[in-house]
Every structure is written in C-alpha cells, then in structure tokens.
Amino acid sequence: MGTAERKGRDRAAREHRIVAAAQAIAEREGWDAVTVRRLADEIEYSQPVLYSHFKNRDAIVAAVAVEGFKELTAALREAASGSTGRNALKNVAQAYLAFALDRPALYDAMFVLPTDLRFAEAGTRPELRAGFEALAAVVTPFCVEVADVTETFWAALHGVATLERSGRIRPSARNERIALVVRAIVVSGKGPRAGG
Amino acid sequence: MGTAERKGRDRAAREHRIVAAAQAIAEREGWDAVTVRRLADEIEYSQPVLYSHFKNRDAIVAAVAVEGFKELTAALREAASGSTGRNALKNVAQAYLAFALDRPALYDAMFVLPTDLRFAEAGTRPELRAGFEALAAVVTPFCVEVADVTETFWAALHGVATLERSGRIRPSARNERIALVVRAIVVSGKGPRAGG
DNA sequence: AAGAATATCTAGCATTGCTAGATAAATAGC
DNA sequence: GCTATTTATCTAGCAATGCTAGATATTCTT
Numbered sequence: 001m002g003t004a005e006r007k008g009r010d011r012a013a014r015e016h017r018i019v020a021a022a023q024a025i026a027e028r029e030g031w032d033a034v035t036v037r038r039l040a041d042e043i044e045y046s047q048p049v050l051y052s053h054f055k056n057r058d059a060i061v062a063a064v065a066v067e068g069f070k071e072l073t074a075a076l077r078e079a080a081s082g083s084t085g086r087n088a089l090k091n092v093a094q095a096y097l098a099f100a101l102d103r104p105a106l107y108d109a110m111f112v113l114p115t116d117l118r119f120a121e122a123g124t125r126p127e128l129r130a131g132f133e134a135l136a137a138v139v140t141p142f143c144v145e146v147a148d149v150t151e152t153f154w155a156a157l158h159g160v161a162t163l164e165r166s167g168r169i170r171p172s173a174r175n176e177r178i179a180l181v182v183r184a185i186v187v188s189g190k191g192p193r194a195g196g
Numbered sequence: 197m198g199t200a201e202r203k204g205r206d207r208a209a210r211e212h213r214i215v216a217a218a219q220a221i222a223e224r225e226g227w228d229a230v231t232v233r234r235l236a237d238e239i240e241y242s243q244p245v246l247y248s249h250f251k252n253r254d255a256i257v258a259a260v261a262v263e264g265f266k267e268l269t270a271a272l273r274e275a276a277s278g279s280t281g282r283n284a285l286k287n288v289a290q291a292y293l294a295f296a297l298d299r300p301a302l303y304d305a306m307f308v309l310p311t312d313l314r315f316a317e318a319g320t321r322p323e324l325r326a327g328f329e330a331l332a333a334v335v336t337p338f339c340v341e342v343a344d345v346t347e348t349f350w351a352a353l354h355g356v357a358t359l360e361r362s363g364r365i366r367p368s369a370r371n372e373r374i375a376l377v378v379r380a381i382v383v384s385g386k387g388p389r390a391g392g
Numbered sequence: 393a394a395g396a397a398t399a400t401c402t403a404g405c406a407t408t409g410c411t412a413g414a415t416a417a418a419t420a421g422c
Numbered sequence: 423g424c425t426a427t428t429t430a431t432c433t434a435g436c437a438a439t440g441c442t443a444g445a446t447a448t449t450c451t452t
Contacts, residue, residue, distance in 0.1 A: 035407085036408080037407090157355065159350070177351065187380075245399085252440075
C-alpha cells in the first residue's frame, strides 16, 4: 500500500506551503512580518509543526532564498536569450537589477539575511550554482579568466542593486552605471582588446 | 553659573558612552548581542534613559554607522595619500575592502542594517558625504562623469566586500577582482582612452 | 524652605523564537 | 477486532526583546 508515499507527498506539500506563505508575506509586508506564529496560522497547523520541517526560522528564509535563485536564474537566462555579445551583457545586467529592485524581499533572503547558503564552493546547491553559470555565460566571450570576471561582474551588479535600493546612490543614474559595468567587462580581457 | 553647560557636557558624554558601548559589543559579539538592556547595564543607567537619547534601537545603530563613516573616510584618505593615478585607485580599493572585511559589524551598521541615513542627496550628513568625496577624489582623474563613475566604483567595492564576506565569491581571488575594478575605472572615461 | 520642573527608575506590556510535555491519531502485533 | 506502540500534533509556557506608562527621586527657582 502506498500510504507511506502519500504521507511523504503530503508532508512535502505542506513544506511547500510554508515556504510559499513565507515568501508571500515577506513580499507583501517585509520579513519582519514573517513570524513563525503567522506562518503556523497560514498553513493551519500549530507552531511546532514548522520545526519538524525546518530547524529554525533562518532555515525557512533559506528555503525562500533557494526559490529566489531559481527565479533569478530563469530571468537571467531569459534576458540572455536572443542576443549575444555586448547586448547580452547589457540585457542580463538590466534583468539582474530589475529583479533585485522589483523583488526586494526575495533578494534580501538570497543575499542580505543570514543564511548558510554558499556559492562557488564544493557542496553548493545546484540552484545557486545555476545563477552563477547564467552570469558566466554572457561574460565568457569577453575574457579568459571567466571565474574572476564573472565574480566581479556579479559583485558590481550586487553593489549597484543594494546601494540603489537603500537610497545611497542616485536611481536616476542607473543606466549610466549599467553602461559602465558592461563596458568594464567588454574591456576586461587580459590585455586590452578593442571594445566590442 | 555653568551648570547648564556642564549638564549638557555630561549628557553628551553619556550619549557617547552609549554609542561606544554599542560599537564595542557589536564588534566583539555581533549586533544581536547589542540589546537595549545590555547597553543600559553597560552605562549603568536604566533602559528608559537610552530612549531619552535615541528614538529607538535603530537610531543607536545609525549613530555607530556615522562613527564608521568617519573611520572609513580616514582610512580611504590615508590610503590615497602619497600616491596618484592608478596606484591611488588601487590603494583606496584595497583599503575599502580591508575596512569592510576587518570591521564587519561596523560595516553592517553602515550599509546592511536598516537605517534612515541617506547618501548623495540634499540633507545628507557630512560624515557620509565625506566618504563619497574620498572615493571621488581618486576617481576624478580618470573620467568626466565623476558622480556616475564614483557611484559605480563604490558599488563594485561594496558588492565585492559583501559577497566575499558572506562566502559567495572566492576570497582567494580578491586581488584579481581589485585589479579588474581598478582597470574598469581607468578605462571608463567617455570615449576609450589608452589604459594607464 | 515650598513648589515646579527635570531626571531617573520600577514594573510591565506585547511580541518573538523556540521547546517540553501532554494528547490524539495512525500503525502494527496478535 | 482489540491492544500496544509508535507517530503526528497540540497546548502551554519559557526566556528574551523593544519599548513605555506611571511613580519617584533629584535639582532648580523663587
């Protein structure tokens, strides 16, 4: 009899509901509104049930972050498709910033709030690695040291996103900053190449 | 009689002790350990006294952040002095990253934790503007659009610092990333200039 | 020295993450 | 089918937090 399987599915579905509720509340009202009690209400179970799925609240945030990486990766791939070279770079950069600025709560889960998620290391979750690969793909044509340049590209986008989001740099100059970052990648290969 | 003045001084001194205690605890044990009760113990007054100095806990974090900007600005000026051009850029970039990585709690107060501090706007506190100016100073020789390039330089450094700190990019490649950022600034002027 | 203003404290509220211990439900053994 | 055991879930509560109302000292004014 498949009751064990059904139980497993039910459990997975409930876990998914928890993560979805956390993401929805966070995106609507911010992460402070995501309390364990509130999530318990939302899924119509008591608090301790959540702790049978996740070690603690941070683990729930981390689960939302993983969802965020899936979405970001999809957005970056979509942006890269149908263009090449410098245009692909620009489209990806714009898509990255659009994601960070349109989905601040999700972006916070991925990059600002404390989690144990790791990148660019052995044991990195595939969802995270895929995001990095999507960036690397558009960077590759312009350099030899792909890892270095991809990391720096990513860091630049991340910095622009977070500083703009917190009002520390002028939103009005976003396009100029994107252009500068793209240009930096284009000329970043070892030894100066003619701008592409 | 100067008792009013003395009272003012005493009050200012107490306020300074609060901020210093907050910074010390944060740097030793992290911001989670900085509770209002703990600060009250530290300065040997009761909790409500803190609320006569600061509107809420976030305002205390913001006060520490302002101290951080003073320190960062000093470090950047020091790094810039005695060198020019590309070397100044590199030294400043290294100093920025060293600050962010050596003083994570302070850096968090300045850039990660929620505060109302603004940059690059009317009404910005002078301590914050000074930091921006220190970056602008080393960027200026390389470009026309100083504000755009300074913001992008800063964002790149900020991104590198935060991603490296949270283990999302390889610490081993820091020098390569610094080199890329510096190179990007050097060639960032309107119209391609020969790399310096 | 009496009254007014200021400085400070005690005590408590409401909320949070998390958990021990009790109970209900499902499963297994016979 | 009935009982014993395991599994799933809940009730109730702890300790900590940010913050504040209201009471009490302390200092100033006249």
